[in-house]
Amino acid sequence: MYELRGVTKTFSQGSLKISAVDDVDLSIGEREFVVVAGPSGSGKTTLLQLLGALDRPTAGSVLFEDRDLAGLGDRELAALRLEAFGFVFQQFNLIPTLTAAQNVGVPLAPRGGGDTRRLLESVGLGRRADHLPSQLSGGEQQRVAIARALANEPRVLLADEPTGNLDSGTGTEIVELLRALSDERGQTVVLVTHDPGIAANAPRVVRMQDGRIVGAPISVSA
Amino acid sequence: MFFVTYMLAELRRRLGRTLVTAIGLAVGVGLVITVSALSRGLDDAQAEVLRPLTGVGTDLSVTRPINLEAGPEGLSDEDRRALRAEMGGARVRLRSLGEPGEKFSRDDFVPTGQLSFPAGRVTSVRRQAGVKDAAGSLTLNAVHIEGTVPEQPAGGRAGTFERQAGPPENIDVASRTVTGVDVAKPALAAVTPGQIVRGRYLSTAKSREAVLNLAYANQNDLGVGDKVSLGGKKFTVVGLARTPLGGQASDVYVKLGELQALAGRKGRINTINVRAKSSDDVAAVAASIRKSFDGASVTTAEDLADRVSGSLVDARRLADRLGTALVIVALLAAFLIASLLSLSSVTKRIRELGTLKALGWRQWLVVRQVAGESVLQGVLGGLIGIGLGVAGALLIEAASPTLEATFAQAAQQGPRFIGPGGFGQGDVASASTTVDVGAPVSVVLALSAVGLAMLGGLIAGAVGGLRAARLRPADALRSVE
Numbered sequence: 001m002y003e004l005r006g007v008t009k010t011f012s013q014g015s016l017k018i019s020a021v022d023d024v025d026l027s028i029g030e031r032e033f034v035v036v037a038g039p040s041g042s043g044k045t046t047l048l049q050l051l052g053a054l055d056r057p058t059a060g061s062v063l064f065e066d067r068d069l070a071g072l073g074d075r076e077l078a079a080l081r082l083e084a085f086g087f088v089f090q091q092f093n094l095i096p097t098l099t100a101a102q103n104v105g106v107p108l109a110p111r112g113g114g115d116t117r118r119l120l121e122s123v124g125l126g127r128r129a130d131h132l133p134s135q136l137s138g139g140e141q142q143r144v145a146i147a148r149a150l151a152n153e154p155r156v157l158l159a160d161e162p163t164g165n166l167d168s169g170t171g172t173e174i175v176e177l178l179r180a181l182s183d184e185r186g187q188t189v190v191l192v193t194h195d196p197g198i199a200a201n202a203p204r205v206v207r208m209q210d211g212r213i214v215g216a217p218i219s220v221s222a
Numbered sequence: 223m224f225f226v227t228y229m230l231a232e233l234r235r236r237l238g239r240t241l242v243t244a245i246g247l248a249v250g251v252g253l254v255i256t257v258s259a260l261s262r263g264l265d266d267a268q269a270e271v272l273r274p275l276t277g278v279g280t281d282l283s284v285t286r287p288i289n290l291e292a293g294p295e296g297l298s299d300e301d302r303r304a305l306r307a308e309m310g311g312a313r314v315r316l317r318s319l320g321e322p323g324e325k326f327s328r329d330d331f332v333p334t335g336q337l338s339f340p341a342g343r344v345t346s347v348r349r350q351a352g353v354k355d356a357a358g359s360l361t362l363n364a365v366h367i368e369g370t371v372p373e374q375p376a377g378g379r380a381g382t383f384e385r386q387a388g389p390p391e392n393i394d395v396a397s398r399t400v401t402g403v404d405v406a407k408p409a410l411a412a413v414t415p416g417q418i419v420r421g422r423y424l425s426t427a428k429s430r431e432a433v434l435n436l437a438y439a440n441q442n443d444l445g446v447g448d449k450v451s452l453g454g455k456k457f458t459v460v461g462l463a464r465t466p467l468g469g470q471a472s473d474v475y476v477k478l479g480e481l482q483a484l485a486g487r488k489g490r491i492n493t494i495n496v497r498a499k500s501s502d503d504v505a506a507v508a509a510s511i512r513k514s515f516d517g518a519s520v521t522t523a524e525d526l527a528d529r530v531s532g533s534l535v536d537a538r539r540l541a542d543r544l545g546t547a548l549v550i551v552a553l554l555a556a557f558l559i560a561s562l563l564s565l566s567s568v569t570k571r572i573r574e575l576g577t578l579k580a581l582g583w584r585q586w587l588v589v590r591q592v593a594g595e596s597v598l599q600g601v602l603g604g605l606i607g608i609g610l611g612v613a614g615a616l617l618i619e620a621a622s623p624t625l626e627a628t629f630a631q632a633a634q635q636g637p638r639f640i641g642p643g644g645f646g647q648g649d650v651a652s653a654s655t656t657v658d659v660g661a662p663v664s665v666v667l668a669l670s671a672v673g674l675a676m677l678g679g680l681i682a683g684a685v686g687g688l689r690a691a692r693l694r695p696a697d698a699l700r701s702v703e
Binding site: 046049052054055074075078079081082083085087089093095096097098102105106107109110113148152 | 228231574581583696
């Protein structure tokens with residue numbers, strides 16, 4: 001599904017250039033559940049953004065289903081994000097003025113809407129559909145964000161520190177929910193975390209340090 | 223529906239900012255409505271002042287003025303001959319009135335400042351392109367002189383007092399202006415049926431009838447049914463008219479044929495009132511008459527408007543200049559405030575807008591969202607602005623300021639009294655009237671104001687939307703709210 005070859009992403013701060021992702025090679029297959037682990041500043045989130053077509057690499061190529069994302073225009077990348085990717089963010093990124101159901105409907109709006117209640121029921125929040133984010137707990141907000149990420153039936157689910165703002169118990173529930181949903185729907189999941197506990201239970205872990213992938217890739221058969 | 227729900231939810235979330243933006247736009251819109259309403263009120267007031275000047279059906283009037291600026295010597299030979307003929311009756315030869323010490327009384331008619339011309343000119347004017355109708359009239363000064371024939375002045379020219387400084391003390395002179403109107407065309411007459419405030423208009427019957435200027439009637443304690451004497455004939459007063467401000471207001475109006483006969487000017491007139499087929503034709507008709515009628519002065523309603531002065535005109539000028547400047551400044555300020563607030567709002571929502579892009583919203587959808595919110599703010603601002611504008615207009619209506627309009631009666635320049643030895647310069651009269659100024663608000667204006675506020679919202683939204691459009695989703699998601 002993904003083939004990354006020599007991918008580098010450099011940011012400039014004045015005359016200083018920082019390589020957030022440095023010459024990374026990586027392959028990710030269909031239906032894989034991959035955890036990208038590493039300390040803060042190791043380039044995990046930047047790698048995830050490159051995988052999710054949110055950014056373009058400074059060098060190298062990110063092939064998704066044999067298409068080089070670096071060569072696509074803004075409109076094509078937006079269309080790809082709408083059609084193929086679902087995102088879950090550490091801070092949930094829900095729109096505070098919209099209800100849970102309306103938040104789930106955000107990626108459906110460009111297509112004219114869809115069944116948001118069923119999606120909320122699939123994450124166990126059917127009864128909280130009309131609540132605003134401020135009326136939900138952190139775990140519930142993240143469930144709404146997962147339902148939103150699943151709304152457009154993406155082929156890849158990209159989660160950036162989805163447990164970062166949750167207590168460990170809720171974090172475990174969220175990871176289990178993501179795994180269950182991906183198993184059920186046959187989706188590829190790439191989950192970024194710095195939590196060793198989550199990494200320990202993942203079938204495949206990619207460790208990053210200073211923008212590079214370090215150590216031998218760990219793959220555990222499901 | 224989702225987009226509208228989202229827009230309304232965002233406006234509610236930022237209620238304070240929404241209200242500040244809306245009120246900023248509302249002040250601009252309110253000013254536009256109030257100033258426009260006031261300007262319209264001033265236009266209406268001026269039209270009210272000018273309506274009686276122009277008459278109900280008259281678009282322009284044609285006269286043949288005497289140019290007295292340079293004195294009698296400044297006249298062309300032709301004008302001088304024509305004027306001498308017109309003024310013949312004004313030369314009072316005392317020797318012919320009787321022996322010194324005898325009583326005498328006589329009436330003469332002299333022009334008010336225009337040369338007369340054949341009434342056939344009306345027909346030729348009526349035939350000109352663009353002319354719907356035309357009617358002639360004759361305006362003269364009726365000079366009544368009575369007294370005692372004085373002793374022969376020593377060393378003076380026998381029989382006349384025309385070169386003396388004034389009439390002898392034992393001779394009384396009174397003059398009044400008289401206009402003969404074509405009763406067959408009352409709408410084009412110098413006095414119209416609509417101006418009658420008491421009694422009735424002149425009939426087409428053969429009886430001698432007169433309509434008096436209301437002010438003249440009051441000054442002389444005359445009313446409907448009374449008699450006035452003109453050229454030694456008695457006329458029954460059948461009506462009183464509120465004579466127009468400025469223009470060629472006369473003291474007495476009679477039928478044209480009767481005045482022509484009394485004044486010895488059969489078949490002569492000195493004014494033609496013309497009705498054009500369309501208001502668009504007035505300028506062309508005026509030019510055509512000037513070209514075909516040598517020495518003619520053509521006065522249009524527009525010319526009359528230029529002769530109005532006073533606080534009404536000052537206020538109108540102020541509304542046109544300062545009011546327009548105020549409106550422009552207010553609107554620019556409102557648009558600027560709305561744009562800055564929209565920009566600030568976008569800056570604070572970078573992560574939210576970045577999330578929308580991450581979730582697959584195309585750029586134009588994000589721009590539409592931001593611009594839509596601004597347009598809704600504009601609608602709100604427009605509605606509040608209508609309220610403010612109407613309130614401002616109502617305040618003006620309630621205050622009902624009274625303004626004065628002064629009309630310089632250029633047409634009245636001319637000999638009213640003939641002194642010895644030449645033509646006296648008549649009064650350069652001016653007349654004033656007061657008029658209450660309203661501030662009517664039109665529905666079209668109110669709807670245009672909402673459109674203006676929406677445009678303001680759209681401009682503000684476009685500024686914010688452009689900022690949003692440039693966002694790269696990865697950068698936006700990295701931002702800290």
